[in-house]
Amino acid sequence: xxxxxxxxxxxxxxxxxxxxxxxxxxxxxxxxxxxxxxxxxxxxxxxxxxxxxxxxxxxxxxxxxxxxxxxxxxxxxxxxxxxxxxxxxxxxxxxxxxxxxxxxxxxxxxxxxxxxxxxxxxxxxxxxxxxxxxxxxxxxxxxxxxxxxxxxxxxxxxxxxxxxxxxxxxxxxxxxxxxxxxxx
Amino acid sequence: xxxxxxxxxxxxxxxxxxxxxxxxxxxxxxxxxxxxxxxxxxxxxxxxxxxxxxxxxxxxxxxxxxxxxxxxxxxxxxxxxxxxxxxxxxxxxxxxxxxxxxxxxxxxxxxxxxxxxxxxxxxxxxxxxxxxxxxxxxxxxxxxxxxxxxxxxxxxxxxxxxxxxxxxxxxxxxxxxxxxxxxxxxxxxxxxxxxxxxxxxxxxxxxxxxxxxxxxxxxxxxxxxxxxxxxxxxxxxxxxxxxxxxxxxxxxxxxxxxxxxxxxxxxxxxxxxxxxxxxxxxxxxxxxxxxxxxxxxxxxxxxxxxxxxxxxxxxxxxxxxxxxxxxxxxxxxxxxxxxxxxxxxxxxxxxxxxxxxxxxxxxxxxxxxxxxxxxxxxxxxxxxxxxxxxxxxxxxxxxxxxxxxxxxxxxxxxxxxxxxxxxxxxxxxxxxxxxxxxxxxxxxxxxxxxxxxxxxxxxxxxxxxxxxxxxxxxxxxxxxxxxxxxxxxxxxxxxxxxxxxxxxxxxxxxxxxxxxxxxxxxxxxxxxxxxxxxxxxxxxxxxxxxxxxxxxxxxxxxxxxxxxxxxxxxxxxxxxxxxxxxxxxxxxxxxxxxxxxxxxxxxxxxxxxxxxxxxxxxxxxxxxxxxxxxxxxxxxxxxxxxxxxxxxxxxxxxxxxxxxxxxxxxxxxxxxxxxxxxxxxxxxxxxxxxxxxxxxxxxxxxxxxxxxxxxxxxxxxxxxxxxxxxxxxxxxxxxxxxxxxxxxxxxxxxxxxxxxxxxxxxxxxxxxxxxxx
Numbered sequence: 001x002x003x004x005x006x007x008x009x010x011x012x013x014x015x016x017x018x019x020x021x022x023x024x025x026x027x028x029x030x031x032x033x034x035x036x037x038x039x040x041x042x043x044x045x046x047x048x049x050x051x052x053x054x055x056x057x058x059x060x061x062x063x064x065x066x067x068x069x070x071x072x073x074x075x076x077x078x079x080x081x082x083x084x085x086x087x088x089x090x091x092x093x094x095x096x097x098x099x100x101x102x103x104x105x106x107x108x109x110x111x112x113x114x115x116x117x118x119x120x121x122x123x124x125x126x127x128x129x130x131x132x133x134x135x136x137x138x139x140x141x142x143x144x145x146x147x148x149x150x151x152x153x154x155x156x157x158x159x160x161x162x163x164x165x166x167x168x169x170x171x172x173x174x175x176x177x178x179x180x181x182x183x184x
Numbered sequence: 185x186x187x188x189x190x191x192x193x194x195x196x197x198x199x200x201x202x203x204x205x206x207x208x209x210x211x212x213x214x215x216x217x218x219x220x221x222x223x224x225x226x227x228x229x230x231x232x233x234x235x236x237x238x239x240x241x242x243x244x245x246x247x248x249x250x251x252x253x254x255x256x257x258x259x260x261x262x263x264x265x266x267x268x269x270x271x272x273x274x275x276x277x278x279x280x281x282x283x284x285x286x287x288x289x290x291x292x293x294x295x296x297x298x299x300x301x302x303x304x305x306x307x308x309x310x311x312x313x314x315x316x317x318x319x320x321x322x323x324x325x326x327x328x329x330x331x332x333x334x335x336x337x338x339x340x341x342x343x344x345x346x347x348x349x350x351x352x353x354x355x356x357x358x359x360x361x362x363x364x365x366x367x368x369x370x371x372x373x374x375x376x377x378x379x380x381x382x383x384x385x386x387x388x389x390x391x392x393x394x395x396x397x398x399x400x401x402x403x404x405x406x407x408x409x410x411x412x413x414x415x416x417x418x419x420x421x422x423x424x425x426x427x428x429x430x431x432x433x434x435x436x437x438x439x440x441x442x443x444x445x446x447x448x449x450x451x452x453x454x455x456x457x458x459x460x461x462x463x464x465x466x467x468x469x470x471x472x473x474x475x476x477x478x479x480x481x482x483x484x485x486x487x488x489x490x491x492x493x494x495x496x497x498x499x500x501x502x503x504x505x506x507x508x509x510x511x512x513x514x515x516x517x518x519x520x521x522x523x524x525x526x527x528x529x530x531x532x533x534x535x536x537x538x539x540x541x542x543x544x545x546x547x548x549x550x551x552x553x554x555x556x557x558x559x560x561x562x563x564x565x566x567x568x569x570x571x572x573x574x575x576x577x578x579x580x581x582x583x584x585x586x587x588x589x590x591x592x593x594x595x596x597x598x599x600x601x602x603x604x605x606x607x608x609x610x611x612x613x614x615x616x617x618x619x620x621x622x623x624x625x626x627x628x629x630x631x632x633x634x635x636x637x638x639x640x641x642x643x644x645x646x647x648x649x650x651x652x653x654x655x656x657x658x659x660x661x662x663x664x665x666x667x668x669x670x671x672x673x674x675x676x677x678x679x680x681x682x683x684x685x686x687x688x689x690x691x692x693x694x695x696x697x698x699x700x701x702x703x704x705x706x707x708x709x710x711x712x713x714x715x716x717x718x719x720x721x722x723x724x725x726x727x728x729x730x731x732x733x734x735x736x737x738x739x740x741x742x743x744x745x746x747x748x749x750x751x752x753x754x755x756x757x758x759x760x761x762x763x764x765x766x767x768x769x770x771x772x773x774x775x776x777x778x779x780x781x782x783x784x785x786x787x788x789x790x791x792x793x794x795x796x797x798x799x800x801x802x803x804x805x806x807x808x809x810x811x812x813x814x815x816x817x818x819x820x821x822x823x824x825x826x827x828x829x830x831x832x833x834x835x836x837x838x839x840x841x842x843x844x845x846x847x848x849x850x851x852x853x854x855x856x857x858x859x860x861x862x863x864x865x866x867x868x869x870x871x872x873x874x875x876x877x878x879x880x881x882x883x884x885x886x887x888x889x890x891x892x893x894x895x896x897x898x899x900x901x902x903x904x905x906x907x908x909x910x911x912x913x914x915x916x917x918x919x920x921x922x923x924x925x926x927x928x929x930x931x932x933x934x935x936x937x938x939x940x941x942x943x944x945x946x947x948x949x950x951x952x953x954x955x956x957x
Binding site for chain 1: 524526529639640641643649687691734735793796797798
């Protein structure tokens with residue numbers, strides 16, 4: 001190698017090291033920041049309108065899709081021939097400061113729609129809240145139970161930005177949970 | 185020209201042409217005993233410029249000289265006999281020719297003045313480059329200006345495209361892709377997020393002047409893990425710039441589908457004759473709006489791209505130095521309907537024949553989209569120590585930043601990317617070329633790489649540091665009818681892998697090392713027939729995603745789980761190539777058979793994982809013994825002076841030997857029939873592409889069975905002319921001109937949408953050549 005080449009190599013080595021040193025990019029050995037949104041928990045609060053008694057049922061998977069299995073997945077138990085006033089609460093419990101996602105869903109009600117469906121259950125569900133366009137959201141609902149039965153209750157939340165017209169088939173699925181449900 | 189008698193036959197015609205070298209040997213008067221003189225002139229084959237400081241040597245008698253400023257040289261005092269004459273120029277191929285000397289001889293040598301790392305008589309090239317199965321030259325590139333780098337590659341035999349929608353595609357070589365295919369851009373191995381199926385190579389297609397698929401010994405220079413192959417993309421050498429003139433090119437293209445526009449400008453020159461600093465600057469832009477299938481516009485399928493590069497060169501006597509810097513940046517819209525929340529969404533999208541999201545034309549790109557930035561700095565130095573020895577030192581730095589923006593559930597919750605990866609790579613390579621040494625042309629090198637991969641946002645693969653070292657030796661020897669080459673490479677790779685659970689990291693160290701070799705023998709059956717055989721053993725370390733991925737694959741509604749116990753993959757490959765070159769017929773056939781032990785494959789398990797969005801199917805990385813085999817063939821028939829037809833076919837197969845099942849995601853049998861017309865500077869071609877239905881797949885391993893077979897018609901017209909003192913090239917290309925609705929098995933968006941409908945693209949190239957005083 002001649003002198004000229006050595007000099008150039010040295011200058012470049014300095015530039016290369018400099019370039020890498022100046023970068024403010026994340027490093028493999030520092031903890032990554034994940035600010036993105038996650039729904040980890042769905043809480044069903046069912047209040048018996050006659051007795052005022054409140055029952056709580058949960059689905060909870062704090063590390064989101066994949067990873068560890070859901071840490072809590074309750075069965076829903078209701079009494080026959082009652083009327084329940086139901087509130088749905090969505091949380092992001094993956095972060096230290098728990099985020100109440102249902103507040104966002106309410107604020108952007110015109111982009112979201114819950115669809116609650118039952119199978120093999122004697123129960124009727126009516127959505128009981130409206131977005132600013134007069135279409136239901138589903139954070140609040142009235143559940144009317146009939147005689148004893150054993151079946152499933154499916155909770156689906158659709159994200160329908162700009163396309164919401166009341167049709168629950170539209171949009172992308174944010175939540176889809178099928179609870180075991182018993183009326184007795 | 186000086187013409188007195190041509191003893192062309194004394195040169196090996198085939199070797200000569202294979203190199204792109206044309207030598208005319210002229211015999212002068214009689215001469216006796218050891219007073220014979222060889223004189224000649226060395227020129228650049230591309231621009232026909234004299235090449236000074238070219239070393240011409242005859243090793244057997246230790247005679248050596250250099251060409252003067254006019255490119256001329258003389259070697260005198262030679263005895264009659266057979267000599268091997270070596271011609272070396274710093275940034276051209278090193279070549280040698282065999283001369284049978286009886287009298288004073290005058291030779292004219294054209295060197296390929298392109299910066300290619302060739303050793304001796306390498307290149308398995310054909311007599312006419314255009315027909316080469318594995319090679320695309322500048323002319324092919326001219327006809328395809330404005331296309332993406334991957335679509336440029338698909339004319340090479342054995343290359344298919346693995347696509348994600350219409351704007352993202354990556355090359356697949358005989359069914360292998362991703363980390364198994366090495367892409368070399370401008371002499372530097374491209375280091376991006378190669379592992380992802382939806383990650384396209386980050387290369388500005390306007391810079392490519394040659395693309396080839398390297399399968400011989402030379403491939404090991406770039407890595408042992410290119411078990412599918414090495415695709416080398418070379419720009420035009422900076423040292424083709426000439427003093428006292430401003431050279432360049434302007435390219436403009438327009439496309440009917442997506443109303444796509446591209447533009448490119450290249451300008452170059454030499455600072456002054458006394459200060460031989462070569463300069464070239466280049467920049468290109470690209471913009472496409474929503475793409476239309478045969479019936480519908482696809483929502484959010486636009487893309488935009490902006491690139492620039494600066495290239496500086498310095499050359500004096502036996503020394504050259506080059507600095508190249510480039511930046512690539514693109515934003516690619518991802519079809520809105522492809523971002524499914526869960527399996528029921530995916531099923532709904534698949535069962536709908538038309539796109540679920542209706543759209544009109546727009547250039548606007550919304551979420552979901554990808555934003556990719558790739559920067560590359562290269563610094564190369566070469567020193568021609570003497571006729572036999574050349575030393576090259578290359579340093580490079582690459583930084584790849586990939587951001588993926590998913591659709592947000594809430595418009596105001598978060599504005600950043602959902603997925604954000606950074607990979608930076610520093611690379612050093614020292615190569616020593618010694619030719620010949622004990623009658624063998626040698627090249628040996630040492631390589632070092634340090635890489636860091638980090639992320640923010642959603643986890644998909646862990647962060648890591650990689651430190652790798654490698655050494656290689658390549659040798660090549662010619663016999664009268666034989667050409668043998670071989671290479672050996674050793675790699676040592678060390679990874680420090682960081683997996684984060686909250687703020688706690690789980691650090692794992694892994695080491696991989698191994699040897700790889702390639703052997704190639706080529707036999708000249710006659711001047712018109714050639715047969716070659718390649719045998720190789722290469723290996724690849726499992727990639728971090730194969731080891732540790734554990735998460736949701738957005739858009740495919742599936743969960744991918746890595747396996748930290750995966751071993752390295754070891755490939756044993758052999759291929760046989762036969763080529764025939766007659767006046768009217770050119771024929772090439774290649775058969776290959778490759779066994780991969782521990783082939784890492786993503787296989788559906790029968791497990792499902794319960795999530796808040798429903799149950800997701802689980803795909804797991806597994807290792808099996810796999811076989812990949814097939815045939816690639818091409819036949820060109822010159823029907824008439826100006827008419828020709830080309831038939832090409834590819835028959836690739838993949839088999840999982842352990843489970844006796846077909847490998848998934850293999851290209852199906854395909855073929856192309858073209859009819860061409862060439863008269864002076866007009867060239868027109870019409871073709872039909874046929875892709876059969878993939879019948880070899882494991883039922884139940886995919887969400888949807890492979891789509892039906894399809895045939896597409898396309899055409900191309902190219903015309904060159906002179907106007908206002910400059911050269912112009914213009915052209916028109918039509919693809920899917922029948923506006924057929926079809927889906928492609930290798931497009932991951934086959935679940936959601938049809939392929940693009942008809943597209944007509946027009947292009948114009950103006951060469952700039954301004955002489956200055």
